[in-house]
Amino acid sequence: LAKxxxxxxxxxxxxxxxxxxxxxxxIATNDYITWYQQFPSQGPRFIIQGYKTKVTNEVAxxxxxxxxxxxxxxxxxxxxxxxxxxxxxxxxxxxxxxQLIWGAGTKLIIKP
Amino acid sequence: EPEVTQTPSHQVTQMxxxxxxxxxxxxxHLYFYWxxxxxxxxxxxxxxxxxxxxxxxxxxxxxQFSVERPDGSNFTLKIRSTKLEDSxxxxxxxxxxxxxxEQFFGPGTRLTVL
Numbered sequence: 001l002a003k004x005x006x007x008x009x010x011x012x013x014x015x016x017x018x019x020x021x022x023x024x025x026x027i028a029t030n031d032y033i034t035w036y037q038q039f040p041s042q043g044p045r046f047i048i049q050g051y052k053t054k055v056t057n058e059v060a061x062x063x064x065x066x067x068x069x070x071x072x073x074x075x076x077x078x079x080x081x082x083x084x085x086x087x088x089x090x091x092x093x094x095x096x097x098x099q100l101i102w103g104a105g106t107k108l109i110i111k112p
Numbered sequence: 113e114p115e116v117t118q119t120p121s122h123q124v125t126q127m128x129x130x131x132x133x134x135x136x137x138x139x140x141h142l143y144f145y146w147x148x149x150x151x152x153x154x155x156x157x158x159x160x161x162x163x164x165x166x167x168x169x170x171x172x173x174x175x176q177f178s179v180e181r182p183d184g185s186n187f188t189l190k191i192r193s194t195k196l197e198d199s200x201x202x203x204x205x206x207x208x209x210x211x212x213x214e215q216f217f218g219p220g221t222r223l224t225v226l
Contacts, residue, residue, distance in 0.1 A: 043116075043203045043217030044155065101139070102147075102155040 004088045009107040018075045020106050022088030025069050030088045033064060034072045037084045038105070047086075048073070083110045114138045116218035118204050123222045125194055133189045133221045135204030143207040144187045145215060147181065148172070148200040155203070161187065194225045 005023045012018045024033065032051050036044040048055055048070070050062040061074040075082060085105040117136045125131050137144050146158040160167040161179055178190045187206075191198055201222050205215040 029152040038155075041201070041220070041222075043205070043220050049214070101157065104120065104154050 001101065003101070004090060005101045006086075006088050006103060006106045008104060009109070011046075011109050011111060013111050014079055015077050018078050018082070018087055018110075020073045020075075020088075020108065021070060022071045024075070024088070024090045026107065027068050027090050033068075034089045034091070035060070035062065035073045036085065036087045036089065044087065071082055078110050078111050080112060082108065084108060114216075116206055116216050117203055118202075118218035118221050120221060121219065122222045122224070124226065125207040127196055128193050129178075131194055131223060133191075133202050133204075133223070135187045135189070136185050137187055137204065137206030138187070138208070138216055141206035141208050141216070143167075143209070144179075144181070145207075146189045147205065147217075148204045149203065149220075152202075158189070158202075168199055172190045184210050191221055196225050199223055199225045 003026060006020065010018065010020060015067050032049055034049040035047040037047050038044040039091065048060045048062045050064050052068060055062045061075065063072045064067055073086060085107050087102055087105040089102060091101065116138055119134045123131055123133070142180060143163060144161040147155050148158055149155045156172060157170050158177065159169040159173045159179055162179065166179065176192045179189050182188065187204060189202060201220040203220045204218045207215045
């Protein structure tokens with residue numbers, strides 16, 4: 001199971017774009033990259049998932065270079081409510097035994 | 113929007129007692145999971161469940177733990193004899209199918225073992 005490395009914490013300001021990079025040097029061919037968000041005392045919430053290149057949805061973009069050894073979650077124009085812990089995970093999503101292995105995550109603090 | 117629910121929200125128990133944590137996954141989902149998160153620490157996988165049997169379990173999920181889907185809606189985690197170190201948030205999650213990748217998490221049950 002691939003291991004991920006993320007910055008422990010990041011600060012930014014309202015209205016800024018925030019990019020959180022995750023490294024996953026041992027990613028396997030059939031692994032997907034998934035990002036979750038967690039607020040204190042709540043369950044994690046799916047943000048975005050991708051396999052290669054770029055994926056965009058209504059809340060974020062995910063950039064994955066060709067070698068897939070890293071990925072960057074991009075949050076456009078953050079607000080105070082984006083303060084949370086962000087987890088990067090890799091795993092074989094097409095596997096019925098799909099197991100999410102969690103790292104420590106990145107604690108993002110948005111300041112006014 | 114459908115959601116995963118968990119009961120109770122907070123459970124306090126004495127060491128050595130049995131506890132059952134309950135989850136109602138999203139109704140058409142086929143894959144079910146339990147995770148735990150000790151306060152201030154990372155989320156840890158416990159067990160995955162599919163087709164009425166355990167698919168995979170972690171080292172944490174020892175003989176003190178069991179899971180059950182007693183009917184078509186509930187998914188339970190039982191801890192037979194709780195220890196102090198079992199105090200944590202326990203999250204249930206469900207996933208629609210093999211193709212769908214998103215796991216939907218419940219709000220969690222905070223278990224406090226005294």
